[in-house]
Amino acid sequence: MTHFExxxxxxxxxxxxxxxLSSDHRTTAERVKYGAKVFAYFVGFGLILAWIFYPLxx
Amino acid sequence: MFNTETSGEAAIPTPVSIGRTTIACIAAxxxxxxxxxxxxxxxxxxxxxxxxxxMFILGFIMEGHLYKPERNEWLTWFFSFLxxxxxxxxxxxxxxxxxxxxQPEQAAKVTFxxxxxxxxxxxxxxxLATMDAYDxxxxxxx
Numbered sequence: 001m002t003h004f005e006x007x008x009x010x011x012x013x014x015x016x017x018x019x020x021l022s023s024d025h026r027t028t029a030e031r032v033k034y035g036a037k038v039f040a041y042f043v044g045f046g047l048i049l050a051w052i053f054y055p056l057x058x
Numbered sequence: 059m060f061n062t063e064t065s066g067e068a069a070i071p072t073p074v075s076i077g078r079t080t081i082a083c084i085a086a087x088x089x090x091x092x093x094x095x096x097x098x099x100x101x102x103x104x105x106x107x108x109x110x111x112x113m114f115i116l117g118f119i120m121e122g123h124l125y126k127p128e129r130n131e132w133l134t135w136f137f138s139f140l141x142x143x144x145x146x147x148x149x150x151x152x153x154x155x156x157x158x159x160x161q162p163e164q165a166a167k168v169t170f171x172x173x174x175x176x177x178x179x180x181x182x183x184x185x186l187a188t189m190d191a192y193d194x195x196x197x198x199x200x
Contacts, residue, residue, distance in 0.1 A: 001120065001168075013109050013112060013113050014179065020102055021186055
Protein backbone atom coordinates (compact mmCIF):
# COMPACT_ATOMS: atom_id res chain seq x y z
CA MET A 1 0.00 0.00 0.00
CA THR A 2 1.39 3.42 -0.96
CA HIS A 3 1.25 6.57 1.19
CA PHE A 4 -1.38 8.04 -1.14
CA GLU A 5 -3.60 4.96 -0.97
CA UNK A 6 -3.35 4.93 2.83
CA UNK A 7 -4.26 8.63 2.95
CA UNK A 8 -7.27 8.16 0.66
CA UNK A 9 -8.46 5.16 2.70
CA UNK A 10 -8.03 7.12 5.94
CA UNK A 11 -9.88 10.13 4.49
CA UNK A 12 -12.72 7.94 3.24
CA UNK A 13 -13.28 6.12 6.54
CA UNK A 14 -13.01 9.24 8.72
CA UNK A 15 -15.29 11.29 6.46
CA UNK A 16 -17.94 8.53 6.57
CA UNK A 17 -17.72 8.48 10.38
CA UNK A 18 -17.90 12.29 10.62
CA UNK A 19 -20.89 12.44 8.29
CA UNK A 20 -22.69 9.70 10.23
CA LEU A 21 -22.05 11.29 13.64
CA SER A 22 -22.62 14.91 12.61
CA SER A 23 -25.16 16.83 14.72
CA ASP A 24 -25.58 19.68 12.26
CA HIS A 25 -26.61 17.55 9.29
CA ARG A 26 -29.89 15.76 9.91
CA THR A 27 -31.10 14.39 6.59
CA THR A 28 -29.35 11.70 4.54
CA ALA A 29 -28.72 14.12 1.65
CA GLU A 30 -27.08 16.65 4.01
CA ARG A 31 -24.88 13.93 5.53
CA VAL A 32 -23.74 12.62 2.15
CA LYS A 33 -22.90 16.16 1.00
CA TYR A 34 -21.00 16.88 4.23
CA GLY A 35 -19.10 13.55 4.01
CA ALA A 36 -18.06 14.28 0.42
CA LYS A 37 -16.89 17.76 1.45
CA VAL A 38 -14.83 16.41 4.39
CA PHE A 39 -13.28 13.74 2.13
CA ALA A 40 -12.34 16.35 -0.49
CA TYR A 41 -10.80 18.59 2.21
CA PHE A 42 -8.75 15.70 3.64
CA VAL A 43 -7.36 14.60 0.27
CA GLY A 44 -6.97 18.17 -1.02
CA PHE A 45 -5.06 19.43 2.03
CA GLY A 46 -3.00 16.23 2.10
CA LEU A 47 -1.89 16.82 -1.49
CA ILE A 48 -1.18 20.53 -0.85
CA LEU A 49 0.91 19.72 2.23
CA ALA A 50 2.78 16.98 0.37
CA TRP A 51 3.50 19.43 -2.46
CA ILE A 52 4.75 22.07 0.02
CA PHE A 53 6.93 19.59 1.94
CA TYR A 54 8.33 17.84 -1.17
CA PRO A 55 11.32 20.19 -1.76
CA LEU A 56 12.30 20.32 1.93
CA UNK A 57 15.52 18.41 2.67
CA UNK A 58 14.35 16.96 6.04
CA MET B 59 -36.87 4.41 13.84
CA PHE B 60 -35.34 2.53 10.92
CA ASN B 61 -37.70 4.33 8.56
CA THR B 62 -36.89 7.79 9.87
CA GLU B 63 -33.19 7.11 9.35
CA THR B 64 -33.50 5.97 5.76
CA SER B 65 -36.29 8.24 4.54
CA GLY B 66 -34.06 11.30 4.36
CA GLU B 67 -36.42 13.23 6.67
CA ALA B 68 -35.01 14.84 9.83
CA ALA B 69 -36.25 12.87 12.86
CA ILE B 70 -37.47 14.55 16.06
CA PRO B 71 -35.19 13.86 19.09
CA THR B 72 -36.91 11.66 21.69
CA PRO B 73 -35.13 10.86 24.98
CA VAL B 74 -35.02 7.26 26.24
CA SER B 75 -34.66 6.06 29.85
CA ILE B 76 -31.43 6.63 31.82
CA GLY B 77 -30.94 2.86 32.06
CA ARG B 78 -31.14 2.37 28.30
CA THR B 79 -28.82 5.33 27.72
CA THR B 80 -26.28 3.85 30.16
CA ILE B 81 -26.54 0.42 28.49
CA ALA B 82 -26.07 2.08 25.08
CA CYS B 83 -22.91 3.88 26.24
CA ILE B 84 -21.45 0.68 27.74
CA ALA B 85 -22.42 -1.29 24.61
CA ALA B 86 -20.66 1.30 22.43
CA UNK B 87 -17.47 0.61 24.37
CA UNK B 88 -17.88 -3.16 24.06
CA UNK B 89 -18.26 -3.20 20.29
CA UNK B 90 -18.22 -0.17 17.92
CA UNK B 91 -21.74 0.68 16.76
CA UNK B 92 -23.47 -1.51 19.35
CA UNK B 93 -24.59 1.56 21.34
CA UNK B 94 -26.56 2.89 18.39
CA UNK B 95 -28.10 -0.54 17.79
CA UNK B 96 -29.30 -0.60 21.42
CA UNK B 97 -31.00 2.75 20.76
CA UNK B 98 -32.63 1.41 17.58
CA UNK B 99 -30.42 3.46 15.24
CA UNK B 100 -29.74 0.51 12.96
CA UNK B 101 -28.29 2.27 9.92
CA UNK B 102 -26.04 4.55 11.97
CA UNK B 103 -24.94 1.64 14.18
CA UNK B 104 -24.00 -0.59 11.25
CA UNK B 105 -22.12 2.20 9.42
CA UNK B 106 -20.22 3.25 12.56
CA UNK B 107 -19.49 -0.37 13.47
CA UNK B 108 -18.14 -1.20 10.01
CA UNK B 109 -16.08 1.98 9.65
CA UNK B 110 -14.44 1.83 13.09
CA UNK B 111 -13.84 -1.93 12.92
CA UNK B 112 -12.33 -1.51 9.44
CA MET B 113 -9.97 1.17 10.76
CA PHE B 114 -8.94 -1.04 13.68
CA ILE B 115 -8.29 -4.09 11.47
CA LEU B 116 -6.53 -2.03 8.79
CA GLY B 117 -4.29 -0.58 11.50
CA PHE B 118 -3.00 -4.08 12.24
CA ILE B 119 -2.77 -5.03 8.54
CA MET B 120 -0.55 -1.95 8.09
CA GLU B 121 1.71 -3.34 10.86
CA GLY B 122 0.66 -0.72 13.41
CA HIS B 123 0.70 -1.47 17.14
CA LEU B 124 -1.31 -0.60 20.23
CA TYR B 125 0.21 1.51 23.00
CA LYS B 126 0.27 0.86 26.71
CA PRO B 127 1.16 3.53 29.28
CA GLU B 128 4.87 3.64 30.16
CA ARG B 129 6.00 5.36 33.35
CA ASN B 130 8.74 7.55 31.83
CA GLU B 131 7.18 8.21 28.44
CA TRP B 132 4.25 10.60 28.80
CA LEU B 133 3.34 10.43 25.10
CA THR B 134 2.46 6.75 25.48
CA TRP B 135 -0.27 7.82 27.92
CA PHE B 136 -1.85 10.03 25.28
CA PHE B 137 -1.73 7.36 22.57
CA SER B 138 -2.91 4.69 25.03
CA PHE B 139 -5.89 6.90 25.87
CA LEU B 140 -6.79 7.09 22.18
CA UNK B 141 -6.33 3.32 21.75
CA UNK B 142 -8.43 2.70 24.87
CA UNK B 143 -11.34 4.44 23.16
CA UNK B 144 -11.92 1.12 21.36
CA UNK B 145 -13.03 -0.23 24.72
CA UNK B 146 -13.19 -4.02 25.09
CA UNK B 147 -11.07 -4.91 22.02
CA UNK B 148 -8.22 -2.78 23.43
CA UNK B 149 -8.54 -4.29 26.91
CA UNK B 150 -8.50 -7.83 25.46
CA UNK B 151 -5.41 -7.00 23.38
CA UNK B 152 -3.74 -5.45 26.42
CA UNK B 153 -4.50 -8.47 28.63
CA UNK B 154 -3.30 -10.93 25.99
CA UNK B 155 -0.29 -8.74 25.08
CA UNK B 156 -1.49 -8.90 21.47
CA UNK B 157 -0.36 -6.16 19.09
CA UNK B 158 1.45 -4.24 21.84
CA UNK B 159 5.09 -5.23 21.32
CA UNK B 160 6.92 -3.71 18.35
CA GLN B 161 9.39 -5.79 16.33
CA PRO B 162 12.25 -3.91 14.56
CA GLU B 163 11.19 -5.22 11.11
CA GLN B 164 7.62 -4.08 11.84
CA ALA B 165 8.77 -0.53 12.68
CA ALA B 166 10.76 -0.39 9.44
CA LYS B 167 7.65 -0.93 7.29
CA VAL B 168 6.44 2.08 5.24
CA THR B 169 2.91 1.75 6.60
CA PHE B 170 3.93 1.38 10.28
CA UNK B 171 3.03 4.96 11.30
CA UNK B 172 -0.12 4.85 9.19
CA UNK B 173 -1.12 1.70 11.07
CA UNK B 174 -0.56 3.44 14.41
CA UNK B 175 -2.63 6.40 13.23
CA UNK B 176 -5.47 4.15 12.07
CA UNK B 177 -5.51 2.40 15.47
CA UNK B 178 -5.48 5.68 17.44
CA UNK B 179 -8.14 7.33 15.27
CA UNK B 180 -10.35 4.21 15.47
CA UNK B 181 -10.32 4.61 19.27
CA UNK B 182 -10.98 8.36 19.05
CA UNK B 183 -13.90 7.82 16.66
CA UNK B 184 -15.38 5.19 18.97
CA UNK B 185 -15.26 7.70 21.85
CA LEU B 186 -17.09 10.14 19.56
CA ALA B 187 -19.63 7.42 18.71
CA THR B 188 -20.15 6.72 22.42
CA MET B 189 -20.83 10.41 23.08
CA ASP B 190 -23.19 10.42 20.09
CA ALA B 191 -25.08 7.46 21.59
CA TYR B 192 -25.33 9.40 24.88
CA ASP B 193 -26.68 12.49 23.06
CA UNK B 194 -29.31 10.36 21.31
CA UNK B 195 -30.22 8.67 24.60
CA UNK B 196 -30.82 11.95 26.46
CA UNK B 197 -32.74 13.40 23.50
CA UNK B 198 -30.19 15.99 22.52
CA UNK B 199 -30.18 14.71 18.95
CA UNK B 200 -32.23 12.32 16.82
